[in-house]
Amino acid sequence: MKIGIVCFPTYGGSGVVATELGLELARRGHEIHFISYARPARLASFVENVFFHEVEVNAYPLFKYPSYELSLTSKILEVIEYEELDIIHGHYAIPHAVTGYLAKHVALKNGRKVAIVTTLHGTDITLVGLDPSFLPLVKFSIEESDGVTAVSKFLSQKTLLNYHIDKEIETIYNFVDTERFQPFDCEKYRKCFARECEKVLIHVSNFRAVKRVQDTIRILERVKKELPVKLVLVGDGPERSDCERLARELGLQKDVSFLGKQDGLPELLNASNLFLMPSQSESFGLAALEAMACGIPVVSSSVGGLPELNVHNQTGYIAEFGDIDQMAKYTLELLTNEKKYTVFSKNCRERVLKNFETSLIIPQYLAYYEKALAAAQA
Numbered sequence: 001m002k003i004g005i006v007c008f009p010t011y012g013g014s015g016v017v018a019t020e021l022g023l024e025l026a027r028r029g030h031e032i033h034f035i036s037y038a039r040p041a042r043l044a045s046f047v048e049n050v051f052f053h054e055v056e057v058n059a060y061p062l063f064k065y066p067s068y069e070l071s072l073t074s075k076i077l078e079v080i081e082y083e084e085l086d087i088i089h090g091h092y093a094i095p096h097a098v099t100g101y102l103a104k105h106v107a108l109k110n111g112r113k114v115a116i117v118t119t120l121h122g123t124d125i126t127l128v129g130l131d132p133s134f135l136p137l138v139k140f141s142i143e144e145s146d147g148v149t150a151v152s153k154f155l156s157q158k159t160l161l162n163y164h165i166d167k168e169i170e171t172i173y174n175f176v177d178t179e180r181f182q183p184f185d186c187e188k189y190r191k192c193f194a195r196e197c198e199k200v201l202i203h204v205s206n207f208r209a210v211k212r213v214q215d216t217i218r219i220l221e222r223v224k225k226e227l228p229v230k231l232v233l234v235g236d237g238p239e240r241s242d243c244e245r246l247a248r249e250l251g252l253q254k255d256v257s258f259l260g261k262q263d264g265l266p267e268l269l270n271a272s273n274l275f276l277m278p279s280q281s282e283s284f285g286l287a288a289l290e291a292m293a294c295g296i297p298v299v300s301s302s303v304g305g306l307p308e309l310n311v312h313n314q315t316g317y318i319a320e321f322g323d324i325d326q327m328a329k330y331t332l333e334l335l336t337n338e339k340k341y342t343v344f345s346k347n348c349r350e351r352v353l354k355n356f357e358t359s360l361i362i363p364q365y366l367a368y369y370e371k372a373l374a375a376a377q378a
Contacts, residue, residue: 001369002031004079006072006100007091009038011235011261012206013286014121017151017174018091019043024177024362026050033079037068044263053079069095076103080114087369089117090145093125094134097141115376117369118145120169122283122304123210125150125159139163147372149365152305155283170368173308174286175361178353181266181293183345189264189271193257198228199335202272202296204265204287205279207237212301214239215278215324217246217256219299222328224255227335231256234268269294273341274331280321282306289356292316292348297341299330309356315348 003025007018019040022032026049034040037055055075057068076099079085088103090096100116107114118141125138142148143165149172150156156169194200201220205211213233220231233243233256240258247256262268269275275291277300284305288298298310301321312318317330334341 001087002033002083002085003369004033004035004076004083004085004088005091006035006076006088006096007040009036009040010206011041013151013174013284014092014119015040016042016286017121018089018119020175020177020358021089021362021365022050023047024358025365028362028366031083033083033085035072035075035079037072041261041263051083069099072096073099073102073106076100077106080107080112081110084112085114086373087115087117089119089369091119092121093118093138093142097145098137101141101144113376115146115369115372116144117147117149117372118142119172120148120150120155120159120283122151122155123281125155125162125283135163139165143167146375147368149368151284152308154305154308172364172368173356173361174284174289175356175358176286176289176293176352178293178357181269181290183295183349184266184270186267186270189267193232193271194230195228198230199274200230200232200272201274201276201331202232202234202269202291203276204234204268204290205237205277207235207239207243209239210279210281211237211239212278212280212321213243214246215322215327216276217243217250217252218324219276219278219328219331220252220255221250222325223331223335224252226332229255229335232259232268232272233257234259234262234265236260265290266294269296272296273335274299275316276327276331277301277306277310278321278324278327279303279306285309289352293352293356295345295349297334297344297348299327299334301327311347311351315344315351 005022008015019042026032034052057071090100097118148169203216247253275298282304298316302318319326
């Protein structure tokens with residue numbers, strides 16, 4: 001198949017999943033065309049069967065805000081025509097479901113049928129898409145897609161409920177490359193953050209408000225009163241400055257390492273002992289999945305699709321979002337009980353291999369593409 005993947009190129013979950021999906025499909029012989037305003041973060045080098053098409057937004061004096069959506073639609077149409085695509089797979093409803101719909105129907109006028117698949121990732125449905133100015137358009141474009149998937153059962157049900165959609169939404173979970181993300185010794189990295197006697201907590205995100213990154217620093221403050229511990233924060237975004245300020249206010253600036261955006265996640269995860277995810281909204285939790293693949297237990301909030309990934313008292317612990325005291329207690333319980341920690345670590349790896357390994361999820365997407373192609377041809 002020839003598949004166009006439309007995504008955001010950033011380090012957020014939707015862009016990562018879209019890129020990893022495209023790379024895996026290319027390895028299986030399919031031709032993949034990424035379409036975005038910049039090269040996706042995880043598309044770092046040349047891969048056979050993978051092509052990138054950059055969307056250029058032209059500024060014009062008449063327009064106060066140049067339209068990315070129209071430029072994106074034009075680029076999708078161009079790739080459909082000249083590369084003879086079979087499928088356009090849009091990741092994140094806004095604006096990719098809408099631009100896919102427009103491109104499909106213009107292409108149809110030109111005599112070419114293409115299937116549109118939309119994958120919902122989270123805040124495109126639970127936050128941004130619920131804005132009254134967006135809601136009717138998001139609802140319409142989802143219903144007009146030839147196929148719609150969501151990354152968790154929670155998100156599937158939330159979409160049907162919030163948008164009153166009369167359409168089947170198939171849950172296809174996020175996945176992880178368990179050969180790249182696996183347990184291994186990484187003492188070299190660990191020494192960069194902590195002494196031999198200290199434990200290491202880690203959090204990875206885009207530092208948006210819904211990630212509640214400040215809570216990880218407050219958890220550190222509580223745990224540090226009883227256990228030598230450091231915190232590693234990976235990523236960047238609008239809340240980073242506030243987090244740095246909070247660390248200084250609490251006198252923890254030497255205990256928190258702000259690393260910014262990083263590509264060496266398997267090494268950083270394996271240099272850590274525990275993954276923190278105190279999110280206010282989380283439709284799945286891809287970063288937690290990658291940690292679990294490395295055998296790193298997770299302490300998370302109970303929101304969204306996280307309970308579908310992190311099993312309470314097996315792969316980690318779950319607390320109500322905002323309950324910093326309980327998360328700190330769970331963190332201490334795991335880090336001071338070596339026997340329990342070893343069991344949880346093993347459970348993490350086994351759960352990922354059984355449910356979220358690449359070889360299990362990619363066939364689900366391929367089968368769904370065939371289903372969407374049939375719907376488009378009908």
